[in-house]
Amino acid sequence: MREGPFGYADTSRIESDLHDAGFDTVEIETVDLKSRCPSAREAAMALCYGTPMGVELDEREPGSIERIFPLVEQALRQFEGPDGIDAPMSAHIVTATR
Numbered sequence: 001m002r003e004g005p006f007g008y009a010d011t012s013r014i015e016s017d018l019h020d021a022g023f024d025t026v027e028i029e030t031v032d033l034k035s036r037c038p039s040a041r042e043a044a045m046a047l048c049y050g051t052p053m054g055v056e057l058d059e060r061e062p063g064s065i066e067r068i069f070p071l072v073e074q075a076l077r078q079f080e081g082p083d084g085i086d087a088p089m090s091a092h093i094v095t096a097t098r
Contacts, residue, residue: 006053011092023096030092037085044073 008014011028018026037043048054048069057064079087 006051009092014092014094018094018096023098025095025097027095028092030090032088032090035085035087035089039084040073040076040080043076043079043085043087044069048072 011030015026015028035043037046048057048065054065057068076085076087079085
């Protein structure tokens with residue numbers, strides 16, 4: 001997810017891009033939360049078939065989602081426990097003024 005959707009996460013780059021676009025003041029707050037889902041399989045389904053990531057994958061190589069889905073599911077298993085997935089996630093809240 002570094003190049004496609006969700007890949008625009010480097011706060012230094014975001015700040016620089018906004019200054020280059022003419023914004024004088026840029027404030028970025030990062031909020032850390034948890035992503036929860038009943039299972040690694042359901043989380044992989046959501047990412048691959050319910051987000052822009054799936055579209056990006058299919059545009060790069062049609063049919064690739066079916067090949068990549070098991071890899072995503074396996075990667076998410078590290079966050080799976082008896083109550084499902086409890087994975088870290090974060091978001092940047094950006095306020096920019098001119």
